[in-house]
Amino acid sequence: MKNLLFCCFILLALIMTGCTPSSETPPSADPSAPAESTSETENTSETESTSDTESEAVTDKRPIITIQETEVTIGKGEAYDLLDGVTGSDDIDGDITDRIVIDRGDYDPDTVGKYTVTYNLTDSAGNTATPKKRTVIVKENVMQVPPVWTEAIDGEKLNPQAPAAVKGAWYHKVVSSKDKWVGIEATVTLPEFDIRRYDGEYDPSFPADPSAKNLDNPSVYLGGCAWSESDVGLSLSRALTDVKSQTLSTGSLAFRPFWRYITSENQDVGGYDEHDGEYAVSANGKNCNANYHWRYTEYYYLPGDTLRMIVYSPEPDKLQLMIEVLEVSTLPSSVEMRKTYGWKDPADFISPVFQSPGHGTGMDAEFKRVNAIDQSGKEGIDVAPTETEIGAIVWHETYLYREINGTLWRVPMNENRRGETNAPEDAYFTVTEDGADSSLGGEVVSIHPGYRND
Helix, strand or coil, X not given: CHHHHHHHHHHXXXXXXXXXXXXXXXXXXXXXXXXXXXXXXXXXXXXXXXXXHHHHHHHHCCCEEEECCCEEEEEXXXXXXXXXXXXXXXXXXXXXXXXXXXXXXXXXXCCCEEEEEEEECECCCCCECCCEEEEEEEECCCCCCCCECCCCCCCCCCCCCCCCCCCCEEEEEEECCCEECCEXXXXXXXXXEEXXXXXXXXXXXXXXXXXXXXXXXXXXXXXXXXXCEEEEEEEEEEEEEECCCCEEEEEEEEEEEEEEEEXXXXXXXXXXXXXXCCEEEEEECCEEXXXXXXXXXXHCECCCCEEEEEEECCCCCXXXXXXXXXXXXXXXXXXXHHHHHCCCCCCCEECCCEEXXXXXXXXXXXXXXXXXEEECCCCCCCCCCCCCEEEEEEEEEEEEEXXXXXXXXXXXXCHHHCEEEEECCHHHEEEECCCCCHHHCCEEEEECCCCCCC
């Protein structure tokens, strides 16, 4: 009986084991079909794939170098930060300007020349920026002004005659004697003006209409004459009205440097490209005319700017113009013009050394200062009537340069050392000493062809 019960128990256990489902393959599944993924598994896989792609794209993005000014001009020996106006950025690292590496090349701020500086940048992922370059122009500095001589000069030629009037312009001209002078210096505050003579229609709400060609042109300049005349200084000229697109005005807007000289040798004739993009010289026979390039807005001078202008003979048969900015104009019109047109603040200027025969050779020379309304098409003939006016130009001081006992001195261009002419007539000029020192060569001059003082 016990054996029979045991056998029944064994048989029952075997039956129950055979009825249990397999844990490997569900009864309804095709053993040859691949297992399906759950939706949760699919979403996780897609998220991981997308994240990897985005990470790779971010990692491959290059940092950026930004340079505000790709060309700068500094004075010889001037301390200049090569990172001024330069930034480095990365979309992950943020501001990484401090990682910029500068390849200075042969840059030497103590040596006059034109240099190329290269900027490189690498972010934390090892991506490199496109290198950027900047041109740094190192120029000579305006000369240190000599001491002032206050005593009598042995053998000096005093009391020069008033110069003869020349047709073609309304001008006030002051000249020295023809003596052992080697240069002239004047401190001047540029005048306001109101131009009223144009080629065709113009907008009278502007003191100078940028969209109309003016036929009257204000100028403020110095000059010298040994063998022949040289005129050196500032003339109202066309200027950029859109710096970004390099759009020039039709009419004259800003005082810009020029130099005119007479020579048959070393004329330096050539366009901007032949002078490193800085200036151009044209010639008509012996008469040479040079202008600095309009793209340099730091050499745009405006009413209210106070400047020290120097014309000096640095070597035999040569002259050179130097302009030192003493005070930037605060006149609302000048401030607004610089802001509107995007011009730089005015900077010191030094012209190339140019040919002017006889100067600096020991030959007697005459020097002058002039402010004028030059008239287009009227050279050498009677001036045209005009309502154009030039406001008060302040010649604060004027000095003549002379070597005395081996030292260069400034000699005040006082009443005994100057002759003056107003052309075509005195009545169209107002000359005072308000705000100027006549004993130091100063005076204040206004030009008003539209009315007479008498």
